[in-house]
Amino acid sequence: MKSRKSPSPSCFLLCIATPSLLLAQETKTELPAAAKLDVTKKVHQLIVKSAATPSPLKAYTETVPKAGNATLQMLPVKAGEFQLGSPDAEPGRNADEGPQKKIKVDAFWMSKTEITWKLYNPYYKNGKPRNKDGTLMSPSDKDELSDVISQPTPQYHDMFLNNSFVNDPDHPAMDMTQHAASKFCQWLSAQTGHFYRLPTEAEWEYACRAGTSTAWSFGDDESKLGDHAWFADNSNFTYQKVGLKKPNPWGFHDMHGNVAEWVLDQFSDKFYGKLKDGEMNPWNAPTTRYPRTVRGGSWDSEAPATRSAARLGSAPDWKQEDPQIPKSVWYHTDGQHVGFRIVRPVKIPSAEEMHRYWNTDWWSPERNKEDL
Template identity: 55%
Template sequence: MIRTLKVSAQLLSYLSIACWSVTAVAAKVDFEKEIAPILEMNCVSCHSGDEPEADFNLTTKELTMDSGSGEGLVPGDPDSSSIYTLAILERTDDMLMPPLRTGGPLTKPQTELLRAWIAEGADWPASRTLVAKPKPPGLFVSVDDFELVLKIHKKIVEQAEKEAGEPKDYQNKIPATQVDYRMVAVPGGEFLMGSPDGEELRHDDEGPQTKVEVDPFWIGKYEVTWDEYEPFMITQVDRRKDGGRIDYDGAKHTMVDAVSQPTPPYTEMSFGMGQRGYPAISMTQHAANKYCQWLSAQTGHFYRLPTEAEWEYACRAGTNTAYSFGDDPELLKQYAWFYDNANEKYQKVGLKKPNPWGLHDMHGNVMEWTADQYVPDYFKKLAELGKNPYVKPTTLYARTARGGGWDDDPDRLRSAARRGSDASWKIQDPQLPKSVWYHTNATQLGFRIVRPVEIPSPEEMYFYWNSARDVY
């Protein structure tokens, strides 16, 4: 009797498992929760509108079925449906959907969901139109993470131990390209930041003037040029939209290879204004930050964008006048490229007179990224920020740029002049979502690099290099 009961209990257990399995198999794929997100975040940005890529429109069920000579979607037959068969091609196949350049291929679970959904009859409400949506941050597992920053930090600390001594100007080569760049040692100190109420051409976001103290640092003698930046921007490597290498292999690639780098630009980024010796332009702050990380990983020196305070301190170079050479805008042509003399384009770096600390083009040529969030009441916050003030960014827009550019009037070139970035700087970008790497409409925008004497913590390094990554 006991043995019979045991057998019966065991049989009931098997039956329960079998019933659960049948129920699990019978559960239909939920279009709204499981299929729509795959298509909207990976495919619809290219396959929508009046001229969808390859005439393949995925916004409605009817249009999808009509695409691909009527084989875009064949309900009940995944192997005849291009929406599925193109998604399972080899990752290097030109027909892969989505392609490598836009973050493809889909994961295996995603393609299995597509297959199951089509096999079940491709339930898709007639009233549902798909709209392109950005992928949420962290969707990809990236090797450009905090662990990478720890490795770079270790290299920087070890390098600093070898180079102990008083900071001095230096010229260095980028190891990957052997291109020269020059850094100027800036002593720490106090200065009066902002402009006085009576300064001609003054803007409301430049005061009240406040005494600020900064630690010693090095700053680029020139704006970063295309010679330095383009090898970082153009790599001939297949990358996801986040800039990670598709083929990354920790066994054969270095930590420099692990740093995210830009995807190929969708237009020629100098816009015909010149490259060799000219300032690099139109990069997002994220791109500028990643260049700093890329350079740091190679050299063992920590580079980042200057803070607003560091930038103005270096620009003023001990002066308290509207410009580093005085108050007379008539002298600008000796020191800066701007609307009156730039001939509607940027010019080679270093052709104009430097400021008292030997820095060129702090006024004009291209406006320069700083690390700070742009806030109109910046000077009201300085008291609470203390020494080495830095307004840590919390949103993508606006971030601060300084110095004015080749198409600006003299008021924008003053030492205290400030400007906030804007989404319109990438309005011509045809991609959806917009590129994280390019501000195609900001042809006056560039940057120069800073290296603080005091090495920050790994956590601080990570924030500087990634503050504009997860908010796009």
């Protein structure tokens, strides 16, 4: 089983922001990956142009050209407020799930399921010669915008060596770093003209709970979990196709179990304690590469780790079998339990804000000494 990795580094800097607020760091105020800002600005221009006719807040289907016109279903989530975290008396609760705080979030769309290999394979198997940071080795003016975006380099370790895992189009993509998931969002945005990113912890839990305050979105009865989630008791020690279990009240599948899902936040057991009731769109912006946050539990999780409030921090041993020095910024060789889903905020942020969301890895010499 994957054990909880929740140590909190002493250098954490808490950053809480709304979508309209630039996320300045007290110790590091320059824009991350500044050399790539021009690419982000081009994507931003495309998104603003596409938004000339506002989209109504209703479900829609997105078509992804680079994925053979495969589609992605997006469901609406209205603005609202909820109690972030779990009550002290909830069975299976961990201390990092509190104290509970009343949080407000703006409206957004979220993918109905976890991102599948059908969408992710064309991104990570992009077929272009690339530098280790994912930039094109020989860029030209003829390159499509989506190709110019940094994308994964080939793997040195086959994530499917274990035969219990299959690269099936309808299974959730897994094994990627938070950085790779964020750059997928930029790649997708460049093709569609819609701004996509990872959800924040607050957005994720708001959508997972779907108006409920119970341990799971279906209630407190653990015996019903098998109807809603793939977890240690029923997964046969591997992940499963998306959408086979019952959805939550807002129509989202696999929020509990299957693969744990990346969110944008740094993991900190002190984060909730720093929040105020009524906080709007909180985000604990990353300042270190470990630990980052995944939510929802996985096929490898015991039931309590799949609860709506359950949290897990990433750890260096998720790259234990990576033979590279330094280790890959794209893959967690031992992260077959980790995937992601995406959101599209109704409010379009500035180009600089988009750039921060898509580049939470700073690419500084200091941070390159660590693993992503």
